[in-house]
Amino acid sequence: MIKFAIEFARFSGRRGLVTAFLVLAAALLEGVGLVLIVPFFAIVVRQDAGSGGAAAISRALAAVGGASAISQLMILFAVLAVLVVLRALVMYARDISLASLQSAFVEAQKMRTMRALAEASWVRIVRLSHARIVNALGIDSHQITAAAAHLVQASVAVVMLVFQAAVALYFAPIFAAITIGLMMIGAAFLAVTMRRDRAAGGQYGQANLDMMSSATGFLNGLKEAIAQNMQVQFVSEFESILQRVRFHHLDFVRRTALNRLVFAIASSLVAIAMAAIGFGLLAVSPEVLIAQIFIFMRMTAPAAQLSQTFRQLSFGLPAFDNIERLEIDLGGDRVRHQRSTTPLPAGPVVLREAGYRYPTGGGVSDVDFTIAPGTMLGIIGPSGSGKTTLVDLLAGLLMPQTGSITVGGRLLDETSIDDWRQDVAYVAQDSFIFPDSIARNLQWNGSAEDETSLHGNALRQAELREVELREAMSITGLDSLVEKLPQGLETPVGHRGAMLSGGERQRVAICRALLRRPRLLILDEATHALDIASEARVLEGLSNMARQPTIILVAHRKESLARCDQIITVEAGVACVQTAMASRARL
Numbered sequence: 386m387i388k389f390a391i392e393f394a395r396f397s398g399r400r401g402l403v404t405a406f407l408v409l410a411a412a413l414l415e416g417v418g419l420v421l422i423v424p425f426f427a428i429v430v431r432q433d434a435g436s437g438g439a440a441a442i443s444r445a446l447a448a449v450g451g452a453s454a455i456s457q458l459m460i461l462f463a464v465l466a467v468l469v470v471l472r473a474l475v476m477y478a479r480d481i482s483l484a485s486l487q488s489a490f491v492e493a494q495k496m497r498t499m500r501a502l503a504e505a506s507w508v509r510i511v512r513l514s515h516a517r518i519v520n521a522l523g524i525d526s527h528q529i530t531a532a533a534a535h536l537v538q539a540s541v542a543v544v545m546l547v548f549q550a551a552v553a554l555y556f557a558p559i560f561a562a563i564t565i566g567l568m569m570i571g572a573a574f575l576a577v578t579m580r581r582d583r584a585a586g587g588q589y590g591q592a593n594l595d596m597m598s599s600a601t602g603f604l605n606g607l608k609e610a611i612a613q614n615m616q617v618q619f620v621s622e623f624e625s626i627l628q629r630v631r632f633h634h635l636d637f638v639r640r641t642a643l644n645r646l647v648f649a650i651a652s653s654l655v656a657i658a659m660a661a662i663g664f665g666l667l668a669v670s671p672e673v674l675i676a677q678i679f680i681f682m683r684m685t686a687p688a689a690q691l692s693q694t695f696r697q698l699s700f701g702l703p704a705f706d707n708i709e710r711l712e713i714d715l716g717g718d719r720v721r722h723q724r725s726t727t728p729l730p731a732g733p734v735v736l737r738e739a740g741y742r743y744p745t746g747g748g749v750s751d752v753d754f755t756i757a758p759g760t761m762l763g764i765i766g767p768s769g770s771g772k773t774t775l776v777d778l779l780a781g782l783l784m785p786q787t788g789s790i791t792v793g794g795r796l797l798d799e800t801s802i803d804d805w806r807q808d809v810a811y812v813a814q815d816s817f818i819f820p821d822s823i824a825r826n827l828q829w830n831g832s833a834e835d836e837t838s839l840h841g842n843a844l845r846q847a848e849l850r851e852v853e854l855r856e857a858m859s860i861t862g863l864d865s866l867v868e869k870l871p872q873g874l875e876t877p878v879g880h881r882g883a884m885l886s887g888g889e890r891q892r893v894a895i896c897r898a899l900l901r902r903p904r905l906l907i908l909d910e911a912t913h914a915l916d917i918a919s920e921a922r923v924l925e926g927l928s929n930m931a932r933q934p935t936i937i938l939v940a941h942r943k944e945s946l947a948r949c950d951q952i953i954t955v956e957a958g959v960a961c962v963q964t965a966m967a968s969r970a971r972l
């Protein structure tokens with residue numbers, strides 16, 4: 386909790402100080418209103434306010450012209466009315482300030498998680514379940530929003546309580562001391578309960594994560610599930626997880642409600658005991674006794690609030706721990722290397738004894754070959770032989786554990802990898818398609834803005850982009866598809882491109898990759914959904930491009946590799962190079 390509080394305080398900075406000032410001002414105004422209760426009672430019951438602070442207020446009222454009880458009451462009402470308005474204004478500013486602080490904090494948390502995800506290495510990302518990330522940005526963040534609110538409420542309650550305790554000590558020292566003593570005992574019990582609440586919050590968080598995993602699993606396999614009538618299984622699994630979520634939540638709510646009930650009963654009993662002792666044993670005057678019991682009751686409210694708030698905070702804190710663990714798992718704790726701004730030199734991609742092995746033993750070793758710029762390299766091999774690992778090394782998703790990869794003579798390492806990725810376009814066999822129009826999907830290519838636009842020649846740039854778009858659409862055959870569609874490029878493609886065929890989705894993905902103007906285009910079984918003739922047309926178009934990128938083509942069909950200048954056969958993690966002639970002869 387202290388860690389969370391420190392992080393929140395550090396984030397809040399000057400804005401936090403202003404908010405704290407408003408919180409304090411609201412508490413002070415509440416306390417001043419409380420002080421006026423004693424003279425009110427004194428005036429109503431009789432004209433003697435006793436001694437101490439109450440008498441001082443009474444004397445002050447008399448001095449400002451309140452000679453009679455009625456005029457003193459009128460002055461008190463006027464002061465109270467001003468205080469109520471002032472307090473309402475301060476609370477208005479306080480609530481707005483608190484809410485904006487709280488949402489800014491949660492927004493910053495979410496952005497940190499998103500950045501950690503964006504900057505994480507591929508090795509770390511593949512180990513994580515998507516549900517964990519979605520859960521962190523959804524339910525966990527929601528819990529943190531609530532925890533931040535509870536932290537602020539707890540600070541407000543502490544300030545109010547301290548102030549009210551000071552007022553109570555001044556007006557009714559014995560009763561106030563008894564109340565503070567009782568609160569200390571309550572605090573000791575609270576510490577024990579908070580540990581239990583934190584454990585309950587952890588179980589609740591785990592149940593929510595399981596729910597998210599089940600939902601994403603179902604969504605990812607929706608088609609297969611429906612086709613095989615497996616919805617019932619998913620639904621019943623989901624239902625049992627929901628029951629767990631409900632159980633942990635209700636258990637916590639039940640315990641906090643019980644806590645509130647016990648607190649209310651105990652404080653009422655203490656108030657009755659105070660009245661009995663004060664009136665019977667100590668012979669305290671009725672107006673002073675009523676005022677003191679009133680003050681006691683007012684003190685119990687922030688105390689009860691404080692106890693509830695601390696419990697809610699403990700219940701919500703595991704979400705903060707989850708996000709922190711997620712960021713560590715994503716590598717958020719590691720120091721980012723300084724990004725290089727130097728483009729990689731032109732020249733071949735050279736692999737020298739490059740290797741990458743997963744802890745399970747899979748991967749590739751001792752890979753040696755050179756890819757000349759503008760050539761087409763084919764990669765073939767049985768399933769699980771290491772093709773994807775080799776491609777991930779070339780794309781810079783994995784760093785070689787042994788040997789090296791150079792581009793134009795420059796070593797691919799942490800300092801050059803971002804520049805290299807700028808030059809790479811990667812198309813997977815099931816590329817991601819956004820639930821938007823074809824045009825919007827093509828715009829998501831991440832290419833750098835053309836230099837000409839920086840010099841104000843936007844029209845020229847638009848013409849260039851138009852020419853490139855037409856060329857890319859013609860190579861991929863997307864032009865004839867778009868012609869047939871009633872809304873053309875503006876046709877929506879549905880969730881994950883469900884309104885397109887597998888081959889059409891691949892055409893969109895390759896077209897999008899070409900618009901990136903890549904230096905290296907990786908087609909990782911990216912044409913397998915096209916029929917042989919269509920695939921041949923796309924590959925022919927690619928090899929006839931005016932500015933042909935270096936192309937790496939991973940394929941299972943031997944026909945797909947007919948245009949390759951070089952073919953790598955990967956078997957059990959060992960890559961064997963064949964020249965074009967030899968490889969075509971073997972195919």
Ligand SMILES: Nc1ncnc2c1ncn2[C@@H]1O[C@H](COP(=O)(O)OP(=O)(O)OP(=O)(O)O)[C@@H](O)[C@H]1O
Pocket residue numbers: 511743744745746747748766767768769770771772773774775
């Ligand atoms: N993230 C990973 N962690 C552990 N082992 C992995 C990981 N990714 C792949 N492997 C293992 O490494 C080996 C090579 O996998 P890879 O994906 O490179 O093969 P592939 O030739 O691309 O297979 P396919 O044609 O079926 O896609 C396999 O035995 C696989 O189980």
